[in-house]
Amino acid sequence: PAQPPADVSWLQPVPDRLLEPAADSAQGPASAAVARETIELAFLVAIQHLPARQRAVLITRDVLGWPATETAALLGTSVASVKSALQRARATLKQYLPQRREDWAPSAEPSAGERALVRRYVEAHQRADLGALAGMLAEDVRMTMPPHPAWLVGRSALLTLSGQVFKPGSPWYHGRWRGVVTGANLQPAVAHYVEHPTADETRHLAGRFRAQVLDVLRIDDGRITAITSFEPRHFAAFGLPLVLP
Template identity: 55%
Template sequence: MSAVDDVLVAAARAGDESAFAELVEHHRAELRVHCYRMLGSFDESEDLVQETFLRAWKNIAGFEGRSTLRAWLYRIATNACLDALDGRAHRVLPHSVAPPADSTTARPPRGDVAWLQPFPDRLWEPAESAEAEPDAVVVARETIELAFLAAIQHLPPRQRAVLILRDVLGWPAKQTAELLEGSVASVNSASQRARATLREHLPERRMEWAPAEEPTEQERAVLRRYMAAVERADLTAVAGLLAEEVRSMMPPFPVWFQGRDAVVAALAESWNPRSPDYVGEFRMVETGANRQPSVATYVRRPGESAYRAFAISVMRIEGEHIVDATAFHEPELFPAFDLPLTLPSAHR
């Protein structure tokens, strides 16, 4: 730690809450991402960071500097997440709950399922390396893309912690074992089992995940053409932007669609003003979620004047086509993306 941190630690150990807050606030963003990976929930990641800081404050007198403050906070955050995960079901996306449907299938939203949530890019901060110095390089395989998040939720909590610490954050086996109060052998064994399970749940060709990067200009161009087509309710244009085997989901609805024809058929019903399933007119605002091309959708229903928050959609785009689209129908998440809950009817 720096000399300034040493002074702050001493003050915090003496009971100075403001010194403690200054000391730990620097780590808030990366701990939030760590808790999000562990839990698959943006809402709960916020709560678990607060729980981490509460536990740290209660135990700051016992922090003697044998590890870095960052490692100590990661230990507390990981254990808080493991406590939160004890006995609960893992978070999922609709394709883990039901088989693909057709446009005639109707199922209500399910509140009894723990659904994966998106993470706002504006709050994302890459983790530093395990032996972080002020100029340390970012870990090579940092990621919060949805495919990876959905896959690691299938791991038992302790294996999930090992995989995140070892393979995502790049911590050595010895340091990971110390954090989890286990042996190096047990950590290595858990890591092997976690990687084997991950291979079963990651999409094809996604085992070697890449560093998190901004969407490319080509991806943004495809996204913007999609946004314009949706605002025009132009099914032909939308169909041209979808991959043949595109997958479309909208949690908390368990219904999901596989293939361009199925997706377009479902959209035709919800976009047809004469259909009982008509949703309304859409307006789209580009946003950022999970370091993937993303858009916020607003809908103006028949008889209403304003466009209301509807869903945050996270896309995977390959070449000129959308291959995966997950629309999280959680309007309450819009403020976390710094988005309003309504748009005026004149918005463009």
């Protein structure tokens, strides 16, 4: 496509340890479900497409759970206007959330199958195994790289890039990979490290793995449907080192 799927320059990954209180079920399962959903990267991107007033109504009504009367008082408008704005906001939101969601469905803890998929994702990078990587990607998988204006849409495009990254002698070759599984925005994430083959300028790092990228994964129906790749400057927030021995 001519335009990237989203342009949210400030979007950042948040470590799960800082978000778990928001997903605490103490307020009841419905509140926990909404709390989990509204800090996913897909939702944070989608609400940026709403006009300011619709965004305010959606957050106060659907995220904070305020009644229409309190929302109307806060925004200085009528209850009817609040209900109308919420209806329009929900309709717009569905256009920008992952297509596999027919409704604004709550996310859940990763299943055993999803955890196994993340491990295979790490192993595919460590073995530079394009075939294994292809088997776990959805046909319409999307990769975005905030804040950079770079994106990939489709399994073929992502595999083409990965093939260049994995292939020795390619200008894009990064060397051997290692991965550390973590979590961001209550979604599976992998911190990738690369043993760059040209480390002459920093000989003390030769043979060691340096931070490369943090991939936050969206998994639907047993396939990876979205990858949001962040710069290694975010590793510190996750308690991850910049260099692995």
